[in-house]
Amino acid sequence: MGIFDQIVWEKSVFRNEGVLDYTYMPSQVLFRENEQKEIVGSLKPLIFDRLPRNMYIYGQPGVGKTVCVKKVLEDLGEFTSDIYSTYVDLWSYRTTNAIYTEIARQMKMPFVSGRSSEFIAERIKERITAKKGAVFVFDEVDKAKDQMFLYNVLTNFDKVCTIIITNDQTYMQAVDARISSRLTPYYMEFKPYTIEQINEILAERKRAAFMSGVMPEEAFDLIVEETFKYNDIRLGLFLLSESGKIADYNNSDKISADYVSEAVKRIGTFKNKTSSVGLNKEEKTILNIVGENQGLTTSELYGLYVERGGSLSERSLRRYLEKLSSINMVNVNEIRGGIRGRSFQVFIK
Numbered sequence: 389m390g391i392f393d394q395i396v397w398e399k400s401v402f403r404n405e406g407v408l409d410y411t412y413m414p415s416q417v418l419f420r421e422n423e424q425k426e427i428v429g430s431l432k433p434l435i436f437d438r439l440p441r442n443m444y445i446y447g448q449p450g451v452g453k454t455v456c457v458k459k460v461l462e463d464l465g466e467f468t469s470d471i472y473s474t475y476v477d478l479w480s481y482r483t484t485n486a487i488y489t490e491i492a493r494q495m496k497m498p499f500v501s502g503r504s505s506e507f508i509a510e511r512i513k514e515r516i517t518a519k520k521g522a523v524f525v526f527d528e529v530d531k532a533k534d535q536m537f538l539y540n541v542l543t544n545f546d547k548v549c550t551i552i553i554t555n556d557q558t559y560m561q562a563v564d565a566r567i568s569s570r571l572t573p574y575y576m577e578f579k580p581y582t583i584e585q586i587n588e589i590l591a592e593r594k595r596a597a598f599m600s601g602v603m604p605e606e607a608f609d610l611i612v613e614e615t616f617k618y619n620d621i622r623l624g625l626f627l628l629s630e631s632g633k634i635a636d637y638n639n640s641d642k643i644s645a646d647y648v649s650e651a652v653k654r655i656g657t658f659k660n661k662t663s664s665v666g667l668n669k670e671e672k673t674i675l676n677i678v679g680e681n682q683g684l685t686t687s688e689l690y691g692l693y694v695e696r697g698g699s700l701s702e703r704s705l706r707r708y709l710e711k712l713s714s715i716n717m718v719n720v721n722e723i724r725g726g727i728r729g730r731s732f733q734v735f736i737k
């Protein structure tokens with residue numbers, strides 16, 4: 389039998405690995421009913437032509453802030469098309485121009501790329517005026533390079549519910565007084581989950597991700613305990629996924645507690661990948677762009693990087709890529725047979 393023959397017969401413990409992806413939208417956001425109600429309460433006045441309430445949402449990483457807000461926006465979109473809703477992650481879009489361009493893109497507005505912020509803001513305003521209003525979510529708001537976008541939104545646009553999300557509880561203290569006095573948000577903290585809640589959230593994903601009966605209770609309990617230590621649901625998803633992969637690698641039809649322990653040893657990689665400890669802003673932006681556009685060429689990467697407000701030269705960007713590659717965070721592969729000299733494709737690892 390050839391080496392590859394057995395691959396045909398290879399089984400997997402996974403039923404649907406995709407549900408362990410951090411960007412996967414669960415059908416229900418568990419234990420955040422009150423938070424969702426508050427968000428709905430903030431934007432609901434728009435439906436009745438009244439003034440909405442702005443929000444400042446904060447809390448530790450992986451406690452469901454993003455997923456919760458996105459869920460409400462999704463439901464809002466199903467309920468009415470009279471209110472625009474846009475979600476922008478400022479880790480990826482950091483300048484006022486990049487943020488406005490992204491909002492315009494989500495509003496399906498043509499011909500804004502390369503236009504001034506004032507021009508785009510004016511078009512956005514026209515659009516909102518023609519409807520009942522808009523909800524703007526600025527996630528990871530502390531990552532913005534300047535705060536002009538926020539000032540403009542608050543001073544020039546009517547009928548907008550502005551929701552900012554951050555891990556940084558002190559963000560407002562550093563914000564320009566002209567912004568904070570206009571924002572006057574409702575503050576909402578996302579508190580960490582209890583161990584029972586973590587158990588239930590992860591159990592839901594485990595059921596959807598794996599074939600039934602592949603993960604013994606003791607293995608799952610270990611994952612719940614580890615997740616509780618860090619209080620970051622993303623870590624639980626990482627451990628579920630890694631331990632499943634280890635089981636597959638070993639051709640086992642059970643995910644034993646030993647495999648989970650092995651996955652726990654890889655938490656360092658997880659921490660690097662998500663919170664990107666030790667990486668500077670440029671490197672984080674590069675990682676984000678590659679994550680969203682796997683396999684793009686270095687020149688495409690540079691184009692997107694500049695579009696998002698990056699100021700490095702293409703040469704420096706390549707140097708950063710080399711560093712990210714040397715610490716195993718990206719793969720840079722040469723494309724063979726390129727006609728215009730050497731060309732490279734970038735993948736996240």
Ligand SMILES: Nc1ncnc2c1ncn2[C@@H]1O[C@H](COP(=O)(O)OP(=O)(O)OP(=O)(O)O)[C@@H](O)[C@H]1O
Nearest residue numbers: 410414417418448449450451452453454455621622
């Ligand atoms: N209550 C929940 N029910 C279902 N899934 C959840 C819940 N809370 C978090 N998750 C899942 O955990 C992961 C992390 O959640 P999320 O991205 O919302 O965290 P966050 O608070 O925005 O973290 P960060 O501050 O790092 O951005 C997501 O994949 C999300 O689907």
Ligand SMILES: [Mg+2]
Nearest residue numbers: 453454455527
């Ligand atoms: Mg988030």
